[in-house]
Amino acid sequence: MSATLPPLAGKLGGLRSSAIRDLLKLTARPEVIGLAGGLPDAELMPRERLAVAADNALRGTGCLQYTESPGWAPLRAVLADRESVRLGRAVDVAEVFVTHGSQQALSLLAEVLLEPGALVVVEDPAYVGALQVFRAAGARIVAVPLDGAGMRVDVLKDLLARGERPALVHTVSNFHNPGGVTQSPARRRELAELAAAHGFWVIEDDPYGELWFDRPAPEPVATYSPNVIRLSSASKIISPTLRVGWMVAPDPVCRAVELLKQGADLCGSALTQQIATELLADETWLTSHVDSVRHAYGERAKTLVHELRTRFGDRVRCTDATGGMFVWVDFTDGTDTELLLPGALAAGVAYVPGSAFAVDGDYRHSMRLCFTTSDAATLTAAVDRLARAAGE
Known part of the structure; x- marks a missing residue:
């Protein structure tokens, strides 16, 4: 016996799934270096x-x-x-x-x-x-x-x-x-x-x-x-x-x-x-813990920014990561980061295209990179893979 289900609320018609969450499903392969997720590093969490x-x-x-x-x-x-x-x-x-x-x-x-x-x-x-x-x-x-x-x-x-x-x-x-x-x-x-x-x-x-x-x-x-x-x-x-x-x-x-x-x-x-x-x-413990997280993330952020600027030169502009978890990158040569993404995934690195965050601008020449879950060597390898995918 078949039946027609009642309709869902009309307001759902204007909603769409998070492109970032959808992307993470595609980048779960262990050989892919993930710079897409906005996740803190579980290895630094105080188990x-x-x-x-x-x-x-x-x-x-x-x-x-x-x-x-x-x-x-x-x-x-x-x-x-x-x-x-x-x-x-x-x-x-x-x-x-x-x-x-x-x-x-x-x-x-x-x-x-x-x-x-x-x-x-x-x-x-x-x-x-x-x-x-x-x-x-x-x-x-x-x-x-x-x-x-x-x-x-x-x-x-x-x-x-x-x-x-x-x-x-x-x-x-x-x-x-x-x-x-x-x-x-x-x-x-x-x-x-x-x-x-x-x-x-x-x-x-x-x-x-x-x-x-x-x-x-x-x-x-x-x-x-x-x-x-x-x-x-x-x-x-x-x-x-x-x-x-x-x-x-x-x-x-x-x-x-x-x-x-x-x-x-x-x-x-x-x-x-x-x-x-x-x-x-526990202020004494918490201060020490957060200091250690800051130090680790700060070193990773500096590594990522340095590698991007060294490998891509004037081809990209990126933010100076002074805190937080993310670096925003703009390609100055018209590179479309949505079109680049399949090649980057094939090369073994993931990022979020800027268009995922767009309201008015399209940000098709931009990307967001998260540095928190990779050590310096892994971030260096990630930029190398990204550069190869982008024809550097």
Whole structure:
């Protein structure tokens, strides 16, 4: 007996799978050096320290039960203390909300802050996870380009002058994914001032801010205005498996998010939140651990940039990786990175074409490279394979 299934929601028609996730399925072969994924290095994750914290949590029964929807209270207290230092002001626990990774925070905020058709301003090239969230919310998306100092706030000002009224602006302010750049202090202040003057929200997405190499990232955009909601995560500094992210937002926003989270998953994992609490509260250990991750990533970033510039010369421009996980590369000779990709895969190296991150621009001559999961020798080999595929 055959039957016609009922239709799915119409909003799914505007969604598409992440090109990056689809690409990772094609690059799982062990002989391919993967520069495509945005993954932290599992070899640098603190397995022994995680095991100790897990054992400590499992000595009681509380970690086996449901926990509060906004997050386990001791974790929120630890995060409030950390964010107080970061923001240079006292952050109340009521302003801290724990989510299943910062991506869930972004998704819940889209439901809380956006009506269908609302204007959302994003950076171009854009973080793909944000595009998926805002498209699912039925938002109208307008892009503002990046340059070496981050979001072009002057272009945003022009949009406002033309009468556009965004509900929110999304920015990856530190070590941008995919652009690799960091927003300047002056632009951060100006963005916050515009949000206050025109009454829109800013979502400052900051999973990479602690992964600086030579000097700390500038003060957060959230330092300058209560209109800025700050997102961060333990995924990049400890481990993604914890699925512990958080936001710092005014209390009314947190309470609205709480209502939606109760409908989505009731609460997060008490076990992983208790593990994260112990690790984030152990400041001496955490400082040492993050320093070691910074050192490893910094050396890898320098190797990748050096090899690209040495092997390709003026044929490419690439960002100076001062932190984070990514290098953005532009070919100056018209090389189409989508057309190059099959040859690169055949040569044994994978990257993400720039078009995967495009909103207005096509970025067909660009690519994003992730340096975190390969050592210096492997990165050198990867650039060699890429150069051969590109005819160098």
